[in-house]
């Protein structure tokens with residue numbers, strides 16, 4: 001340890017005291033002694049920015065709350081800014097201001113990292129400070145640090161998993177208890193899993209931000225939110241969940257990134273996944289991320305992907321890492337790792353088997369006509385089921401063999417134009433076959 005850089009107390013300025021901020025304050029207080037042992041000095045909250053200072057809080061932080069961002073960011077005694085406000089602005093502005101003021105930054109904000117990572121890392125590098133964001137993906141699961149450090153000797157070929165706790169909680173309850181969509185979303189919000197605007201969760205954008213961050217690190221090329229193909233779970237119905245079960249699958253919202261010969265494939269969409277696949281057993285708020293490397297082979301990271309204490313666990317670990325760097329007089333050791341500029345694989349070049357549910361006229365020859373429309377686009381049918389009627393229409397459910405997204409779109413467009421087809425109710429990819 002460099003004697004001249006040793007500090008008695010490392011001061012934290014926190015921006016935000018909501019679900020995660022409250023967890024961080026609790027851990028810093030409860031584990032004060034062992035954190036101090038690990039760092040070699042005290043680590044203390046000095047100021048906390050909130051929007052509404054009069055709001056009741058679940059932690060007592062007498063005299064620390066402020067509604068003035070400058071009182072935190074510009075305080076010369078604050079060493080580390082911990083940003084836990086969420087959203088792109090003003091969070092991005094505050095982070096950049098802090099980095100430019102020579103402060104280290106820890107954030108859980110995937111919105112900012114997924115869209116503005118390049119600017120943030122440039123500012124951190126220019127000012128020779130740390131920028132850590134372990135909580136931004138997978139909540140309490142270690143995944144950023146493993147990818148950047150523990151697996152740094154590998155060429156990573158695939159990262160795939162469940163990275164949104166809210167939707168996994170919802171799909172689990174909708175599958176196991178046949179719970180109503182709106183009711184389970186409200187439960188996930190009440191438990192502190194959902195984003196301030198939960199359309200980011202159910203629309204797939206939260207998972208898209210996370211897979212953009214993971215893909216950037218895994219493949220060493222900048223992937224932003226705008227590069228990710230996104231479908232959420234808003235169209236998933238109890239009928240789809242039931243049919244999935246009958247065919248031997250469960251429905252999960254998957255985030256997938258792979259380096260292929262067509263480019264870097266990065267997408268988020270609901271998927272049928274076989275009941276015996278390890279991801280099928282990842283339930284409730286749990287997340288799991290598979291990473292495949294050329295040396296290590298397959299690894300899987302599993303744990304709670306959202307919620308107060310698991311997320312705060314990752315934030316506090318980052319704070320400890322930065323505090324150790326401060327005590328050792330080092331910084332910005334592992335910043336941006338996007339050394340390449342790789343092309344992206346367009347979604348229409350990806351391939352999968354598909355589950356399709358549609359309503360058609362209930363008369364002879366219709367099934368043959370539908371099979372013919374698929375056949376014209378090289379889509380072969382693996383299984384076809386007709387189980388019930390909806391009003392006067394026959395509900396047909398089918399699973400195709402593997403086909404390109406482009407061919408599937410053309411087949412669906414042809415089907416949509418057929419007079420015997422009333423409605424294409426659902427189209428969901430099958431993954432892991």
Ligand SMILES: NC(=O)C1=CN([C@@H]2O[C@H](COP(=O)(O)OP(=O)(O)OC[C@H]3O[C@@H](n4cnc5c(N)ncnc54)[C@H](OP(=O)(O)O)[C@@H]3O)[C@@H](O)[C@H]2O)C=CC1
Pocket residue numbers: 015016017018019020021049050051052053055083084085086087090108109110111135136139192193194195196305306307308311
């Ligand atoms: N919740 C979770 O499970 C996880 C969250 N994250 C990320 O962590 C971050 C925080 O999430 P979470 O704790 O759930 O969010 P909350 O909405 O619970 O808390 C946000 C906090 O920030 C404060 N705040 C928001 N905007 C401003 C502003 N403009 N000026 C001052 N204060 C502001 C709020 O103040 P006030 O209290 O006065 O309203 C509140 O204390 C987000 O980036 C989120 O994506 C990451 C992983 C998991």
Ligand SMILES: N[C@@H](CC=O)C(=O)O
Pocket residue numbers: 136138139163164165166167193194195201206305306307
């Ligand atoms: N809303 C997010 C919170 C953690 O990132 C989720 O549900 O996973």
Ligand code: NA
Pocket residue numbers: 134135136137138139140141142143144314
């Ligand atoms: Na994490």
